[in-house]
């Protein structure tokens with residue numbers, strides 16, 4: 592059986608050995624210097640000024656939205672666009688934090704929101720921000736989306752939990768928006784078992800993210816940010832300063848174990864994404880050209896495509912269901928990410944006019960006719976051949 596997730600870590604044995612040694616020697620395992628070291632290294636890799644590590648990609652999304660509210664960039668009741676095909680915990684924090692989620696349809700051939708689908712949405716509904724998901728390592732014309740958002744004063748933020756390492760028009764995904772989120776869940780590009788991060792170039796916003804990450808207090812902020820807050824709120828003793836809570840927060844901190852694992856796996860990231868890219872190209876060249884069975888998916892518009900799964904959108908639900916039966920016990924399959932979010936029970940329950948939002952959408956076709964399987968960096972030649980054979984045989 593070719594599983595969705597083949598291993599917990601890239602170079603699993605070596606990573607586990609190093610982890611055991613680290614734990615044996617460590618005298619501090621909750622948030623500390625290993626996480627901070629990882630944050631610096633990840634910000635450098637991504638090419639952004641600041642990285643705030645948290646305990647999952649979902650926490651990164653929650654912290655990002657809360658920090659935008661805390662800093663006054665979003666207000667309760669604001670309309671926020673989001674990609675109709677995404678993961679549940681991309682849309683959920685919008686609902687949980689009193690915003691109004693507006694689904695934006697995606698393109699069938701890139702699985703992503705484009706400037707065209709965005710224009711259609713904003714023609715009907717004004718939005719204050721767009722929480723764009725870069726789905727499965729793909730993007731559409733995100734450069735045009737940026738221009739559109741600038742012109743219309745829409746705050747663009749990216750959920751880049753599925754696209755670490757993709758480069759479009761010379762720029763990494765995750766660097767197009769004001770801030771972007773990442774996931775280090777075991778099935779994603781690099782694994783800290785569970786883990787995530789938010790990146791931004793705005794120092795004050797990074798400080799707010801740190802407040803949100805841990806209880807609303809100012810520990811782990813720079814001295815300058817601590818002094819600013821303590822002066823503003825007249826907190827002038829260490830006795831109280833460690834227990835003063837400045838704004839709304841949670842406890843979303845990662846542990847030193849995740850910080851340490853992050854450093855190890857980041858050391859392998861270029862190799863991981865290169866291997867996955869090679870697998871992807873081999874499979875795409877063989878599978879996507881079967882146009883009688885599958886809808887075409889574009890990938891040549893990106894400079895470098897980095898994903899952890901291989902999506903297929905079939906021409907009909909029957910073709911998809913036949914493939915699911917054919918792969919049983921051989922290749923583990925699943926729907927494309929979370930499918931059409933507006934078709935999920937939580938969305939129908941909490942958003943009353945959901946039925947009007949996306950009728951006969953591409954998102955719904957992807958939900959009903961799509962599937963994906965894992966693209967692990969350690970897939971063998973034999974496994975690649977099995978996948979290609981099953982997906983290309985009549």
Ligand SMILES: Cc1ncc(COP(=O)(O)O)c(C=O)c1O
Pocket residue numbers: 647648649650652677678680681724750752753774775776785786787928
């Ligand atoms: C687009 C997207 N956003 C957020 C998440 C949440 O990440 P995590 O599983 O680390 O909480 C996922 C998870 O698969 C995802 O695919």
